[in-house]
Amino acid sequence: MGLSNTQYRDIMYKYDQLRLKNKRIVAARYEKLFNKIPKLKEIQNEIINLSTNQARMELLSPDEKLDEQTYREKKSQLVSKKIELLTKNGYPADYLSPIYSCKDCMDTGYIDNKPCHCLKQYEINSLYANSNLSDILEKENFNTFNPDFYDNSHIIENLSLTARENILRVRDVCLDFVKHFDTAYDNLIFYGETGVGKTFLTHCIAKELLDTSHTVVYLTSLQLFDILEKNKFYKTDEYINNEQVSYILNCELLIIDDLGTELANSFTTSQLYYFIEERHMKQKSTIISTNLSFQELRERYSERIFSRFTGYYNFYMIAGLLLKAVPIAILYRYRASAVIIIHGQGRHEYFSHYPIRRVIVVFLAVFILIDITVRIFIE
Numbered sequence: 361m362g363l364s365n366t367q368y369r370d371i372m373y374k375y376d377q378l379r380l381k382n383k384r385i386v387a388a389r390y391e392k393l394f395n396k397i398p399k400l401k402e403i404q405n406e407i408i409n410l411s412t413n414q415a416r417m418e419l420l421s422p423d424e425k426l427d428e429q430t431y432r433e434k435k436s437q438l439v440s441k442k443i444e445l446l447t448k449n450g451y452p453a454d455y456l457s458p459i460y461s462c463k464d465c466m467d468t469g470y471i472d473n474k475p476c477h478c479l480k481q482y483e484i485n486s487l488y489a490n491s492n493l494s495d496i497l498e499k500e501n502f503n504t505f506n507p508d509f510y511d512n513s514h515i516i517e518n519l520s521l522t523a524r525e526n527i528l529r530v531r532d533v534c535l536d537f538v539k540h541f542d543t544a545y546d547n548l549i550f551y552g553e554t555g556v557g558k559t560f561l562t563h564c565i566a567k568e569l570l571d572t573s574h575t576v577v578y579l580t581s582l583q584l585f586d587i588l589e590k591n592k593f594y595k596t597d598e599y600i601n602n603e604q605v606s607y608i609l610n611c612e613l614l615i616i617d618d619l620g621t622e623l624a625n626s627f628t629t630s631q632l633y634y635f636i637e638e639r640h641m642k643q644k645s646t647i648i649s650t651n652l653s654f655q656e657l658r659e660r661y662s663e664r665i666f667s668r669f670t671g672y673y674n675f676y677m678i679a680g681l682l683l684k685a686v687p688i689a690i691l692y693r694y695r696a697s698a699v700i701i702i703h704g705q706g707r708h709e710y711f712s713h714y715p716i717r718r719v720i721v722v723f724l725a726v727f728i729l730i731d732i733t734v735r736i737f738i739e
Contacts (some may be wrong), residue, residue, distance in 0.1 A: 382459040
């Protein structure tokens, strides 16, 4: 599990609050029924006295305590009378039993010193909350990554493959990254034009890892350097700032989206280099997406940083091609056939992307029909 100490304490605090809330509910039920059914209070006191005396004898006079069978029989008789009173007055037999939100671990989070399924779910929820991806991943993941949206009729130039064939191959590459995440250290850079699928790919990977309780943090480049700037120059709460930066630095997967949109200066350059080196030393994977080309990355960042990119990362270039403008100047029929070329470490793959959303197609088609109709009418 990749929880920080703070996150784990927060979860354990939730368990404490949950047990306290349930105990209060049961106590309120006892108080209500004791007033309504006095005999019930007598029986409950007998059960308490029986258990207390047995425990006292165990410590002070073991020879004088009731044998286990006699003790159990007496307690069982009293419990039966208690249940009989409850049912006779129209209450369920377990109305005064302890309440547990998770009956398997009795709201402790552990079963025989092993994490309960409810604790694992708490961990996943906590990781999602800290990833900045909790909402978008419901829409963007491998399950919604439908190959039918990709063109299968045109061969991509220089690839000898259709867009659909290539997207299926790249999906397998991403799934392989997830499958071997715990055993193989790897870093990725997706670069190319806006809207060709770079961020979607990172979301697919992020969801798979979050659902298996890995720590994933998604930040845009602007968000990341804003956090680092505040930590460096505006320490209003030093503990919180340091904790936040430490979490980002040590998470199992860091996703930096839109690298290159940040203000280029000595601070951002030095911080980027620091993050790259530190995460590499810790063998913590990072995925970067950027609209900058391979050459633009080289020109924007120092040779020291670029050499780390080429040495530590596999580059995936996603190139989109705009085709066919529609008659209305302000409207476009956007058709992207994208190619991913993986550079570095001797690997080469290709990826073709055809991201025409059905809603956009329908919307543009209506406008085109209106435009044509108006033109014919005017003429």
